Amino acid sequence: MKHAITALLIATAFVAAPLPSTAQYEKFPFFKCGVPTPYSFPGSSASFGNGTFCGTLAVTPPKNASDPCAKADLRKIEVNINPACDVKNTIVKATINGVPTAVSPSFFVPAGAPEGSVVLRLTQLGLGLGNDGDNICITLSAKTPGATNACTNLESLCQAPPGAAPGTCVAALVDTTLRCCAINEVSPVRPPPRLTCFYLHPRPTPAASTPFIFNSRECKRATDDIRYTIDNQIAAVGAELDDRVTPFHNCSESVASVCWAFSSPAEGAKLQEWAKDLVVRWQLDAIGFLTEFKCYPWLIGHQIEMVFAGYGTYPNLPRGDINANATQDAPPEQANIICTPDLSKMTYPKCTCNTTTFATQFGVQKWMYTYPGRKPTTTLFCFTVLVLNASDPTSPCGRTDKLFKAEIWGDDKQRQKLKGIAVQPAGAKNLTYRSPSWGAPGDQTIKVSQLNWTPQQADGGRICLELESNTDLDSFCLFKLGKTCWINFFDESLACCPLYPSTSIEQLLGN
Ligand SMILES: *[C@@H]1O[C@H](CO)[C@@H](O)[C@H](O)[C@H]1NC(C)=O
Ligand SMILES: *[C@@H]1O[C@H](CO)[C@@H](O)[C@H](O)[C@H]1NC(C)=O
Ligand SMILES: *[C@@H]1O[C@H](CO)[C@@H](O)[C@H](O)[C@H]1NC(C)=O
Ligand SMILES: *[C@@H]1O[C@H](CO)[C@@H](O)[C@H](O)[C@H]1NC(C)=O
Ligand SMILES: *[C@@H]1O[C@H](CO)[C@@H](O)[C@H](O)[C@H]1NC(C)=O
Ligand SMILES: *[C@@H]1O[C@H](CO)[C@@H](O)[C@H](O)[C@H]1NC(C)=O
Ligand SMILES: *[C@@H]1O[C@H](CO)[C@@H](O)[C@H](O)[C@H]1NC(C)=O
Numbered sequence: 001m002k003h004a005i006t007a008l009l010i011a012t013a014f015v016a017a018p019l020p021s022t023a024q025y026e027k028f029p030f031f032k033c034g035v036p037t038p039y040s041f042p043g044s045s046a047s048f049g050n051g052t053f054c055g056t057l058a059v060t061p062p063k064n065a066s067d068p069c070a071k072a073d074l075r076k077i078e079v080n081i082n083p084a085c086d087v088k089n090t091i092v093k094a095t096i097n098g099v100p101t102a103v104s105p106s107f108f109v110p111a112g113a114p115e116g117s118v119v120l121r122l123t124q125l126g127l128g129l130g131n132d133g134d135n136i137c138i139t140l141s142a143k144t145p146g147a148t149n150a151c152t153n154l155e156s157l158c159q160a161p162p163g164a165a166p167g168t169c170v171a172a173l174v175d176t177t178l179r180c181c182a183i184n185e186v187s188p189v190r191p192p193p194r195l196t197c198f199y200l201h202p203r204p205t206p207a208a209s210t211p212f213i214f215n216s217r218e219c220k221r222a223t224d225d226i227r228y229t230i231d232n233q234i235a236a237v238g239a240e241l242d243d244r245v246t247p248f249h250n251c252s253e254s255v256a257s258v259c260w261a262f263s264s265p266a267e268g269a270k271l272q273e274w275a276k277d278l279v280v281r282w283q284l285d286a287i288g289f290l291t292e293f294k295c296y297p298w299l300i301g302h303q304i305e306m307v308f309a310g311y312g313t314y315p316n317l318p319r320g321d322i323n324a325n326a327t328q329d330a331p332p333e334q335a336n337i338i339c340t341p342d343l344s345k346m347t348y349p350k351c352t353c354n355t356t357t358f359a360t361q362f363g364v365q366k367w368m369y370t371y372p373g374r375k376p377t378t379t380l381f382c383f384t385v386l387v388l389n390a391s392d393p394t395s396p397c398g399r400t401d402k403l404f405k406a407e408i409w410g411d412d413k414q415r416q417k418l419k420g421i422a423v424q425p426a427g428a429k430n431l432t433y434r435s436p437s438w439g440a441p442g443d444q445t446i447k448v449s450q451l452n453w454t455p456q457q458a459d460g461g462r463i464c465l466e467l468e469s470n471t472d473l474d475s476f477c478l479f480k481l482g483k484t485c486w487i488n489f490f491d492e493s494l495a496c497c498p499l500y501p502s503t504s505i506e507q508l509l510g511n
Contacts, residue, residue, distance in 0.1 A: 025112060025113070026113070026114055028080035028117070028119070028159070028170055028172070028183075029078050029080070029110070029119065029172035029174075029181070029183070030110040030111075030112060030113040030117065030119070031110075031178075031181075032181070033172050033174070033181035033182070033183055034181065034182070034183060035067075035068070035069050035179075035180060035181065035182065036062045036067060036069060036182065037062075037069045037072050037074075037173060037175065037180045037181065037182040038059050038060055038061045038062065038069075038070065038071075038072065038129060039057065039058070039059060039072075039074045039127075039173045039182060039184075040057075040058050040060070040173070040182065040184050041055040041056065041057060041058065041136075041171070041184050041186045042056075042058050044186065044187050044188065044189035045154065045169070045186050045187070045188055045189065046189065046190075046191065047153075047154070047188060047189075047190045047191075048264050049190070049240065049242065049262075049263030049264040049267070050240075050263070050264050050266060050267075051139050051140045051141055051152050051153070052137055052138070052139045052140075053137065053138055053139075053140075053154055053188075054135055054136065054137040055135075055136055055137075055186055056133060056134070056135055056136075057074075057127065057131055057132065057133065057134045057135075057136055058132060058133075059129055059130075059131060059132035060132075061129065068179070068180070069175065069179070069180035071129065072175035072176075072177070072180035073126075073127065073128045073129075073175050073176055074125055074127040074128065074131070074173055074174075074175060075123065075124065075125055075126075075127075075174060075175055075176045076121060076122065076123045076124075076125065076172075076173075076174040077121075077122045077125065077136075077171050077172070077173055077174070078119050078120065078121050078122075078171065078172045078174065079119065079120040079121075079122075079157075079158060079169055079170070079171045079172075080117075080119060080158065080159045080169070080170045080171075081107065081118040081119060081120050081151075081157060081158065081159060082118075082151065082156060082157060082158060082159045082160075083116035083117070083118060083159070084149070084156070085118070085149065085151040085156055085157055086147065086148075086149030086150055086151070087107040087118055087120075087151075088143070089142055089143045089144060089147040089149060089150040090107075090140060090141075090142065090143065090150045090151045090152070090157070091140070091141045091142070091143055092104075092105040092106075092107075092120060092138055092139070092140055093105070093138065093139045093141075094122050094136070094137065094138045094139075095136070095137045095139075096125065096127070096134055096135070096136050097134055097135050098135070098137075101122060101124070101125065102124050102126070103122075103123055103124045105120055105121065105122045105138065106120070106121055107119070107120055107121075108121060120157075122138075140152045140153065140157060153167070154167040154168075154169055154188050155167040155188075157169070158170070161185065164185065164187070165187060165188065167187070167188035168185055168186070168187045168188065169185070169186045169188075170183060170184070170185055170186075171183070171184045171185075171186060172184075190244075193242040193244050193245045193261040194242075194261055194262070194265070194310070194320070194321060195245065195259045195260070195261050195310060195311035195320065196259065196260060196261065196262060196268055196308065196309075196310065196311075196320035196321045196322050197257050197258060197259035197260075197308070197309060197310065197311050197317075197320060198226055198230065198257065198258045198259075198306070198307070198308050199255055199256070199257045199305070199306065199307045199308075199309070199314050199317070200222060200226070200255065200256045200257070200286070200304070200305075200306055201254055201255045201256075201304070201305040201306075201307075201314060201315075202254070202286075202299055202302045202303075202304055202305075203254075203302060203303045203304070203305055204301060204302050205301050205302065205303060205338050206301070207300070207301035207338055207340070208300060208301030208302055209300070209301065209357065209358070209363050209366075209386070209388055209500070210365065210366060210386065211254065211302075212254070212298060212299060212302055212366070213253045213254065214251050214252070214253055214254065214255075214256055215505075216251060217505075217509060218505070218509065219249070219251030219256045220249070220251075221509055222256050223249035223251070223256050223257070223258045224249075226256075226258050227247060227249070227258050229278075230258065230260075230271075231247075233271055233274055234271065237270040237271060237274075238270070239262060239267040239268065239270045239271060240262065240263040240264075240267045241260060241261060241262060241263060241267070242261035242262060242263045243263075244261070245259075245260060245261035247259065247260035248260075252314075255314045257314070259311055262321045264321075265321045267321070268320070268321025268322045269321065269322075271322050272322055272323070272324075275308045275322045275323075275324040276324045276329045278324070279306040279307070279308065279324045279325065279326035279329060279330075280326055280329050280330045280334070282304075282306055282326070283304050283306055283326040283330055283334065283335075283337075284334065284337070286299075286304045286306070287299050287302070287303075287304055287337070287339040288339070288481070288482070289337065289339075291481055292342075292345065292481070293341045293342055293343070293481055294339075294340065294341060294342045295339040295340055295341040295342070296339065296481070296482050297341065297366065297481070297482060297484045297501035297502075297503055298366045298367070298482070298484075298501075298503050299339040300339055300340070300341060300366075300501070301338060301339060301340075302338070302339050303336075303337070303338055303339070304326065304339075305325075305326065305327055306324075306325075306326040307324065307325045307326070308320060308322040308323055308324040308325075309322075309323055309325075341501075346479075347444075348409040348444060348445075348478070348486060348499075349407065349409070349443075349445065349488060349497065349499070350439075350442075350443045350444070350445065351494075351497070353488075353490070353494055353495055353496060353497035354397055354495060354496050354497065354498070355488060355497055355498060355499040356391075356397075356498060357498050357499070357500060358388060358389070358390055358391040358498065359390065359391065359395075359397040359398065359496050359498045360390055360397050360398065360400040360489065360491060360496050360498055361387050361388055361389065361390045361393075361398070361400065361401075361455060362385060362386075362387065362388070362400070362403045362455075362458055362489040362498065363385070363386045363387075363388040363489075363498065363500050364383050364384065364385055364386055364487055364489075364500045364502050365383070365384040365385075365386055365502060366501070366502060366503060367384075367502065367503055367504075367505045368381050368382055368383055368384075368485065368502045368503060368504045368505070369382055369384070369504075369505065369506070370382070370504065370506050371464070373419065373420075373466045373467075373469070374419075374420065374433070374466065375419075377468060377469055378419050378420075378466050378467065378468060378469060379466070379467055379468075379469040379471075380422060380431075380464040380465070380466050380467075381464060381465045381467060381473070381485070381504055382422075382462045382463065382464035382465075383406075383408075383462065383463045383464070383485075383487050383502050384460060384461070384462055384502075385403065385426075385453070385458045385459065385460070385461045385462070385463065385489075386458075386459065386460075387455045387458055387459040396493075396495065396496070397491065397495065397496035397498075400491035400492075400496055401454070401455060402452055402453065402454065402491065402492060403451050403452070403453040403454075403455075403457075403458045403461075403489050403490075404451065404452060404489075404490045404491055404492045404494075405447070405448060405449045405450065405451055405489075405490045406448040406451060406463055406487055406488065406489050406490070407439070407445050407446065407447055407448065407487070407488055407490070407497070408445070408446040408448065408463075408465065408477075408485060408486065408487045409444055409445065409446075409477060409478055409479070409485065409486040409487075410438075410444060410445070410446045410465075410476055410477060410478065410485070411444060411475065411476055411477075411478050412438050412439075412441055412442070412443070412444055412445075414471075414475070414476050415436065415438055417467050417468045417471045417476060418436040418446065418465060418466070418467055419436070419466045419467065419468065420433045420434065420435065420436060420466035421433070421434045421435075421436060421437070421446070421448055421463070421464065421465060421466065422434070422462075422463075422464040422466060423448065423451065423461070423462065423463050423464070424461060424462045424464075425451075425453050425457035425458070425461040426456065426457055426458065426459055426460040426461045427456070427457065428457075431462070431464065433466070434448075437449065444478060446465070448463055463487070465485075472507070473485055473504050473507055479501070482503055482508060483503055483504045483507035483508045484501045484502065484503045484504075485501070485502055485503075485504075486499055486500065486501050486502075487499070487500060487502060488500070
């Protein structure tokens with residue numbers, strides 16, 4: 001008896017297997033389908049990157065009004081499902097023009113279809129010839145979070161026809177009589193990615209001796225830091241990025257930017273409040289306002305503009321998925337801050353002379369560059385002299401037309417680190433080395449006397465400290481902020497000695 005039942009079951013299984021006579025229904029939708037009906041989803045489906053996919057229904061009655069299906073309704077949409085999709089773990093919801101369908105979509109195994117076939121059915125749609133342009137959406141989600149096979153995108157949900165792009169869905173559009181049925185392929189098209197960018201622009205005011213200019217290394221360093229912070233926040237709030245865009249940075253001389261793309265505006269919105277707080281906080285951080293001197297030397301006279309917006313040419317930016325602007329979002333008293341060093345605690349120079357910047361026409365570039373010294377163990381740290389406009393060219397200081405001598409703030413307890421001084425007026429072929437020369441013990445002053453440079457010799461002239469290569473300028477130059485040394489330029493009367501900082505870009509960037 002038991003054997004008989006087994007034999008019967010086996011026989012039944014064989015009967016259920018597709019027979020040659022049913023071969024015409026071995027393919028989706030597994031019943032007779034394929035006459036012209038008025039319904040189609042032309043073009044593509046839109047994806048919003050959050051599991052929602054939408055198509056627009058087109059109603060175009062056949063040219064021959066006598067066609068049997070010319071006035072058919074649209075009751076059902078059936079979709080061929082990828083056999084690998086874990087339908088038990090996938091929830092599908094459907095809406096028509098935003099209204100949930102009367103009956104929830106469901107998966108079923110069509111009778112007589114080859115093993116593994118699965119179909120998704122949306123039924124009782126109640127659509128007809130008047131529904132041209134209706135927006136039909138399905139939203140996919142996993143029943144249990146983290147279910148590995150749940151199909152939350154069209155690539156995993158739909159069985160694409162051979163040769164079609166993954167994510168192409170084949171749908172049967174069926175009427176109430178089941179006689180009018182058209183097959184439609186809907187190919188996936190995502191809207192193009194929308195970039196969101198962060199922009200950093202140090203804006204010079206008249207108080208800046210020269211505008212801040214990014215070189216490629218500084219820009220990379222700044223944008224790496226910014227990306228690190230933004231990436232961390234994206235991970236912390238679980239915002240999803242558009243996988244078609246690799247985040248990138250871009251630098252012009254005055255603007256550093258970092259760009260990426262969220263998978264939808266809703267993902268970007270998760271960082272909106274954080275971004276506003278960030279630009280307000282970073283605007284102060286970036287100029288060194290929270291340090292003892294309230295300003296990084298390389299940004300003296302600058303304001304910092306920081307913006308989150310879309311991709312464009314600064315400052316003409318479209319909106320992005322995050323929008324913030326430090327100048328707007330910060331309280332006005334902060335937004336108006338110009339980087340101005342507080343030098344009230346500075347103990348240099350010891351001599352009495354006018355240290356006001358722009359008192360004479362002689363100044364210095366904000367970056368010091370390094371060169372090899374005379375020995376393998378020494379390095380030249382070079383100031384580059386600049387000719388500026390004196391603030392009052394008719395004043396006694398402003399009339400100065402000779403760079404008589406220079407002095408540099410340095411720690412005379414570390415005088416053994418200074419191996420030489422090298423100078424090179426503009427136009428001279430070679431550096432000229434001199435022995436180190438220090439002021440009286442306790443003056444903390446390195447002397448570079450008897451320059452007597454004309455403005456032509458001064459503009460682009462170099463004054464270099466030859467130091468042991470391992471010297472830390474924060475220590476040797478005594479300022480203790482940002483690898484910066486201070487130099488002043490005297491006129492012949494020694495009454496005028498405008499004082500300027502210059503920063504070793506190599507030490508600052510950590511080489
Ligand atoms: C997905 O995004 C679209 C467009 O932003 C939105 O209309 C829809 O409500 C979202 N759906 C879900 C489930 O979040
Ligand atoms: C229109 O359809 C009817 C019914 O199928 C058919 O008899 C007729 O020949 C068709 N007319 C044209 C112009 O195709
Ligand atoms: C980077 O910025 C420069 C200067 O603004 C611009 O010419 C260039 O197109 C930008 N590159 C990219 C990849 O955005
Ligand atoms: C930021 O806001 C300021 C103040 O409203 C405005 O002048 C500036 O153009 C804005 N920057 C950008 C890039 O939109
Ligand atoms: C120093 O020079 C500046 C600019 O020439 C001038 O405005 C200022 O009054 C001078 N200071 C002193 C103490 O003489
Ligand atoms: C100095 O002032 C003149 C006249 O205002 C101007 O043309 C020139 O660019 C200025 N030079 C510098 C280095 O600022
Ligand atoms: C500059 O230095 C080179 C190599 O050390 C030397 O040959 C040359 O004579 C020097 N030129 C001058 C003008 O001192």
